Amino acid sequence: MTAFAIIGAGAIGGYYGSRLAAAGHDVYFLFRSDAEYVREHGLVVKSPDGDLHLTEINSHEDWHEIPPVDVVFDSVKATANDDVAGRVAAILKPGGTVLLIQNGVNAEGAFAAALPDDATVVGATAFISAERTDRNVVEHFANGQITIGEYAPDYGVAGITARLEQLSQEFIAAGIPVQVEADLLAARWGKLLWNIPFNALCVVLQATTTELISNSETLALVKTMMNETIGIAAADGKVIPVEFVEMLLEGTRQMDPYSPSMKVDFDAGRQLELEALLGAPLRRAETNGAAAPTISAVYRQLRFIDERIANSN
Amino acid sequence: MTAFAIIGAGAIGGYYGSRLAAAGHDVYFLFRSDAEYVREHGLVVKSPDGDLHLTEINSHEDWHEIPPVDVVFDSVKATANDDVAGRVAAILKPGGTVLLIQNGVNAEGAFAAALPDDATVVGATAFISAERTDRNVVEHFANGQITIGEYAPDYGVAGITARLEQLSQEFIAAGIPVQVEADLLAARWGKLLWNIPFNALCVVLQATTTELISNSETLALVKTMMNETIGIAAADGKVIPVEFVEMLLEGTRQMDPYSPSMKVDFDAGRQLELEALLGAPLRRAETNGAAAPTISAVYRQLRFIDERIANSN
Numbered sequence: 001m002t003a004f005a006i007i008g009a010g011a012i013g014g015y016y017g018s019r020l021a022a023a024g025h026d027v028y029f030l031f032r033s034d035a036e037y038v039r040e041h042g043l044v045v046k047s048p049d050g051d052l053h054l055t056e057i058n059s060h061e062d063w064h065e066i067p068p069v070d071v072v073f074d075s076v077k078a079t080a081n082d083d084v085a086g087r088v089a090a091i092l093k094p095g096g097t098v099l100l101i102q103n104g105v106n107a108e109g110a111f112a113a114a115l116p117d118d119a120t121v122v123g124a125t126a127f128i129s130a131e132r133t134d135r136n137v138v139e140h141f142a143n144g145q146i147t148i149g150e151y152a153p154d155y156g157v158a159g160i161t162a163r164l165e166q167l168s169q170e171f172i173a174a175g176i177p178v179q180v181e182a183d184l185l186a187a188r189w190g191k192l193l194w195n196i197p198f199n200a201l202c203v204v205l206q207a208t209t210t211e212l213i214s215n216s217e218t219l220a221l222v223k224t225m226m227n228e229t230i231g232i233a234a235a236d237g238k239v240i241p242v243e244f245v246e247m248l249l250e251g252t253r254q255m256d257p258y259s260p261s262m263k264v265d266f267d268a269g270r271q272l273e274l275e276a277l278l279g280a281p282l283r284r285a286e287t288n289g290a291a292a293p294t295i296s297a298v299y300r301q302l303r304f305i306d307e308r309i310a311n312s313n
Numbered sequence: 314m315t316a317f318a319i320i321g322a323g324a325i326g327g328y329y330g331s332r333l334a335a336a337g338h339d340v341y342f343l344f345r346s347d348a349e350y351v352r353e354h355g356l357v358v359k360s361p362d363g364d365l366h367l368t369e370i371n372s373h374e375d376w377h378e379i380p381p382v383d384v385v386f387d388s389v390k391a392t393a394n395d396d397v398a399g400r401v402a403a404i405l406k407p408g409g410t411v412l413l414i415q416n417g418v419n420a421e422g423a424f425a426a427a428l429p430d431d432a433t434v435v436g437a438t439a440f441i442s443a444e445r446t447d448r449n450v451v452e453h454f455a456n457g458q459i460t461i462g463e464y465a466p467d468y469g470v471a472g473i474t475a476r477l478e479q480l481s482q483e484f485i486a487a488g489i490p491v492q493v494e495a496d497l498l499a500a501r502w503g504k505l506l507w508n509i510p511f512n513a514l515c516v517v518l519q520a521t522t523t524e525l526i527s528n529s530e531t532l533a534l535v536k537t538m539m540n541e542t543i544g545i546a547a548a549d550g551k552v553i554p555v556e557f558v559e560m561l562l563e564g565t566r567q568m569d570p571y572s573p574s575m576k577v578d579f580d581a582g583r584q585l586e587l588e589a590l591l592g593a594p595l596r597r598a599e600t601n602g603a604a605a606p607t608i609s610a611v612y613r614q615l616r617f618i619d620e621r622i623a624n625s626n
Contacts, residue, residue, distance in 0.1 A: 201614075204517065204518075204614065205517075205614055205617055205618065207617070211617075212617075215616075215617050215620060217612075217613040217614075217616035217617050217620075218613060218614070218617045220613055221610055221613040221614065224606075224610065293537075293606040293607055293610075294606055294607070294610045297534055297537065297606075297607045297610050297611065298610065299530075300530040300531060300533060300534040301514075301517065301518055301530075301531070301534065303528075303530035304518055304520070304524075304525075304528050304530050304531045305518065307528060307530075
């Protein structure tokens, strides 16, 4: 059995941590001010893949209560990275793994730099619709697949490592569909292809994905931003097949009206996860000499909006 | 004395029409549902250049009450052009002049096509801060200069014509500062240099000019849009000196926080004057093979916003 710490135990951490705990792993949740409530009432997961009610749960207020673990499962927003990496290092066993569920590119490198040399960072993306509907309740609506790829310095291709194989087997045994990526950076760019246009435009235009895709002007704008993303990924050495554009658009058409995470943050008055999602990709574009005028313009609009949020907080 | 009809008698038409009437011209105002009220109470102008109270005023409900005039002074929004040109033709004396106060490029051509061959279109821009604060009151805050240039087919350079000279003398005699342009298209592009970025971004970002110019990201975005405007004007054969960018930015820094006309329309729930200000310039850019990716992206955002306004009306 593996010892996991779940940091950022919102919907995503709560869901995956519960599945891992139900499968018999030692799982330590950092629940902050909700820790006592969760300890008393247990953690409830409502899911089409089977409900869970964990009554015996390691629910913690603070980092220092968490013992050394093999894997830190970190789904804290990229906006909070600076606070987190050092604390993660303190609870990681020698040779441990940090599984980083985040959007964007560049987070893994910054994280790895803050960890001891024997630690490994695994980048992950979660394709899941879930919500924390109460302090101790996670409602899982659809999907649930997690994609993992091992980080190597400068996003070199790490391949399918033994560590990825083991994580993959543990996830599958816990009922979590998993996809293993040999090339983390390629996976990150693939995810950005959707995330950049829809996160950005949903905030700037105060719209849902369905509104953006139903209007011919914003649809054209989404496509332009996707094509620019393909261009900057290509300059970064990663080929995204252009067919992905139509596939993602068709998938979005079939989705219910959806507010991407940046829009959810905006609506809650929280700072935007802007650097991971747009800033870092644009800096890679600039380094590589790739043009992204539309993404750049929308990024500047969002920086303005984000500053307004900061000033009003 | 010249007979003027003032169409679109809001702040601009009300102000200039009053000055012309006070100077002794025959001025016919189309005041629609406010006509009777204005006729009874007179038209009041409060102005740093001298107040006016016109008690004898030709204030009309409807077009058919207006006799044939030498000059139709039209400051109706470009969004309403389709309705107006034919009606203007019906009240214009043979060989008359339509003075078209509008933003953007292309309005004059469409207008000229709807008028008899012996009519002349003069394009104008007003640099004025004024507001209609009551049904019969126009408050003039600052500036007031009007720029006029004669339209020739396909925006050929018409030069300083006798007609422009006469209008200019009449305006000056009425206390209206006037600048005469030999090249209307060049004047239009010069005005668009400011109008495109500030009108567009003030609406998309729900901001004032001062907010846009105080934030480094939106300032950069404004500059990008100005440089693109210079590029598409150049492709249209009109050179805007790049020094104008810094001059306009400095002028904007010294202005009080300001809502450009498109933002005023947005706040009032009115459709946006989008085609004159951005659509037509972008079509000229496309025709001439000039790149304007940032303006194009913001235009698409505005089309989305404008459709939302249309659907909510």
